[in-house]
Amino acid sequence: MSCARPSGRGGVWSEAALMGGAAPTSVLLWGCSGGRASRASPGADCCQHSWRCMAPKSVASHLFVFSFPCRKIVAEYEKTIAQMIEDEQRTNMTSQKNLQQLTMEKDQALADLNSVERSLSDLFRRYENLKGVLEGFKKNEEALKKCAQDYLTRVKQEEQRYQALKVHAEEKLDKANEEIAQVRTKAKAESAALHAGLRKEQMKVESLERTLQQKNQEIEELTKICDELIAKLGKSD
Incomplete structure (x- = not known):
């Protein structure tokens, strides 16, 4: 999973688009100061805005590198979700066991009550x-x-x-x-x-x-x- 997403405004072209060379000459790069996007054109003075002009494939390579933390986060998220599902299943199993135990106790109590009623009737x-x-x-x-x-x-x-x-x-x-x-x-x-x-x-x-x-x-x-x-x-x- 990649953090890059296609967008018409202020976004970043997807990794697939950049790797495949489908991106236009103008690309969106993430700024180093504040995370704002800026449009760079060929021949523009990128340095005055603290940007580096990169070729589309170079940008795609950097985005691919930057996507690893996102993948790690997603993996951790999926692991957390799996753990939550496992905990929920374990909780459900415990609840089922408790319900069965309570049902058995209720049946035993009813049996004891019937026995007491029979004893009282006999008495x-x-x-x-x-x-x-x-x-x-x-x-x-x-x-x-x-x-x-x-x-x-x-x-x-x-x-x-x-x-x-x-x-x-x-x-x-x-x-x-x-x-x-x-x-x-x-x-x-x-x-x-x-x-x-x-x-x-x-x-x-x-x-x-x-x-x-x-x-x-x-x-x-x-x-x-x-x-x-x-x-x-x-x-x-």
Whole structure:
């Protein structure tokens, strides 16, 4: 590439034109003071303007020599452009890698989110199941409490009945004491019958007490199980 360019005014004829002898007799030369162009004619006094009159081929040779810095500048410019293109390609590759990495991270985050959602769904399902179990335990506990209350009511009724029987027996015994001589055998039989009935009622009371104690133990075990389940649910939350 040459710095010389054809121009009609104040320019320099191209290197090809000068080398080929196509330039006119009048040529444009670059001045040494300020870089202004001056037209030189054959036979003119070039020295008074600090110019040298040169033949066209000589001028072309000088222009060819002067074009080397321009070529060097163009080469440096092309090298810079190539480096910029390479840097841009490298930047694009880095951006693509970063984009792929971000895409992978996004996909991993979405996968983790889906896993967490599935875990939460499973935890909620288990919570609902445990909630149903606890409700069942609560209903059973209420039923057991009601049953125990019924047993206690029956025990009280039996106690009242026992007291009534006891009073009745005492009355009978008092009456029997008055007639003890006549009805001793009968009184003993009645007393034995009453004691047998009393023993039977006592056995019933003892049986009810054992049943009540067993139910209380079952209630305590169920309460303990419920407390453990509630504690586990609290830790899970």
